[in-house]
Amino acid sequence: MSKKRRGPAVADPKRLTVVLDFGGVLSAGHDPVPDVQALTGGEETAVREALWEHRPGYDLGQLSPEEYWGRVAAAAGIDSLSPEEARELQIADDRYFLKLDPAARELLHDLARNGVRLVLLSNASIAFGEAVRRADWFEAFSFAIISGEEGVAKPDAEIYRILLDVLVHENGGVSRPGDVIFFDDRADNIEAARALGIDAHLWPRNGEQPPAEGDAPEHGAQIARRVLRARGVPLD
Numbered sequence: 001m002s003k004k005r006r007g008p009a010v011a012d013p014k015r016l017t018v019v020l021d022f023g024g025v026l027s028a029g030h031d032p033v034p035d036v037q038a039l040t041g042g043e044e045t046a047v048r049e050a051l052w053e054h055r056p057g058y059d060l061g062q063l064s065p066e067e068y069w070g071r072v073a074a075a076a077g078i079d080s081l082s083p084e085e086a087r088e089l090q091i092a093d094d095r096y097f098l099k100l101d102p103a104a105r106e107l108l109h110d111l112a113r114n115g116v117r118l119v120l121l122s123n124a125s126i127a128f129g130e131a132v133r134r135a136d137w138f139e140a141f142s143f144a145i146i147s148g149e150e151g152v153a154k155p156d157a158e159i160y161r162i163l164l165d166v167l168v169h170e171n172g173g174v175s176r177p178g179d180v181i182f183f184d185d186r187a188d189n190i191e192a193a194r195a196l197g198i199d200a201h202l203w204p205r206n207g208e209q210p211p212a213e214g215d216a217p218e219h220g221a222q223i224a225r226r227v228l229r230a231r232g233v234p235l236d
């Protein structure tokens with residue numbers, strides 16, 4: 001690498017792992033409710049309430065797709081939901097979240113082209129985990145940790161320990177939390193990761209940057225590029 005580099009020494013980029021959250025970081029948006037409500041009918045407010053109220057249980061693998069979507073549909077006044085209808089709702093939700101933010105996608109391409117190890121760490125249902133692994137861009141990732149599959153979700157320290165354990169296997173027995181650069185759109189997830197020594201950074205939720213008083217707020221992908229360059233991660 002360049003001998004002209006100034007500033008603090010950077011870790012060997014080959015040892016680094018970039019870990020990305022999905023919702024609000026890779027996804028373009030964070031509100032699947034209109035797409036879901038288009039199928040269920042009913043009042044959007046009621047559908048929204050049920051969808052988010054039961055989501056943590058669904059993302060912990062405690063509810064089956066039929067149970068989860070049954071509760072959402074019940075809020076729209078639907079008494080019983082067939083497995084096919086539950087699947088349709090899941091597909092609508094998957095399709096919504098799988099629309100990637102263009103700047104995030106560009107960052108993924110740059111990281112993948114440079115052979116940087118990428119990991120997905122998402123609070124999501126088992127069903128979404130399956131959909132994510134079928135996505136065209138997923139081959140850029142080494143693996144995904146999905147809360148529904150693990151039965152534990154961020155910001156519980158346990159899910160970060162699972163991540164570090166898997167990395168130990170990937171890296172032949174070594175995994176230093178400081179070599180893991182993690183981006184997430186929730187401050188509590190960042191705090192929990194930092195408590196374990198992970199190099200964690202807030203990515204302002206895509207599409208929900210606070211209204212700027214002056215300049216436009218910085219996009220999460222821009223923040224990530226700045227952090228990654230400072231760590232010596234190749235992006236060109």
Ligand SMILES: [Mg+2]
Nearest residue numbers: 021023024185
């Ligand atoms: Mg998120």
